[in-house]
Amino acid sequence: MMSPNIYLDIDGVLLSNGKSAIGLDSFIAYLDDKHQGNVYWLTTHCKGSNDSVISYLKQFVGNEQTLKAMGHIKPTKWNVAKTEGIDLDQPFIWFDDNLLYGEKMILEQNNALENMILVNLKDKPNSLENFVQDFPIPV
Ligand SMILES: [Mg+2]
Numbered sequence: 001m002m003s004p005n006i007y008l009d010i011d012g013v014l015l016s017n018g019k020s021a022i023g024l025d026s027f028i029a030y031l032d033d034k035h036q037g038n039v040y041w042l043t044t045h046c047k048g049s050n051d052s053v054i055s056y057l058k059q060f061v062g063n064e065q066t067l068k069a070m071g072h073i074k075p076t077k078w079n080v081a082k083t084e085g086i087d088l089d090q091p092f093i094w095f096d097d098n099l100l101y102g103e104k105m106i107l108e109q110n111n112a113l114e115n116m117i118l119v120n121l122k123d124k125p126n127s128l129e130n131f132v133q134d135f136p137i138p139v
Helices: 024-035 051-057 064-070 101-109 127-133
Strands: 005-008 039-041 092-096 116-118
Touching: 024 039, 024 064, 024 127, 051 064
Parallel strands: 005 039, 005 092, 092 116
Antiparallel strands: none
C-alpha cells in the first residue's frame, strides 16, 4: 500500500503539559523510518515553514535524533481550519487532540472522519507507544 500522508499536531499530541509525551522518541523514529517524506506538521506553530516548529520543539525535546527526524517533517499552510492544510484527495491520517466543528464537517463531506485520530494523552498517556505498535490505517 502507498504510504498515507500523516499530519501531526504538536500540543496535546507530541507534548503533554509542556513535556514530551511518553513514547515520543519511538513514535518520531517510526514515522521517520516508515513514512519519511509523507509526514506534515498541522499545528498553530507552523504556518508554512519548519523553522518555527523546530525552535519551539527544542524547548521540550532533548533527544538529538528525534529533533533531526523532526527536521524531515514538512510544513503545511492553513488559516482558519486545519483541513485547509490536508490533501483530501490522498489517503491520510491526522493526529490531533482537538477537532473543530467546521473541520469535522469537511472531513464528513469527504468521508474521511475516521482518518482523524483524536488523541487524549490525559486519559491515555501511552497513546504514542500504542500507535507505533498498531499504526492507524486510512479508510
Ligand atoms: Mg493540539
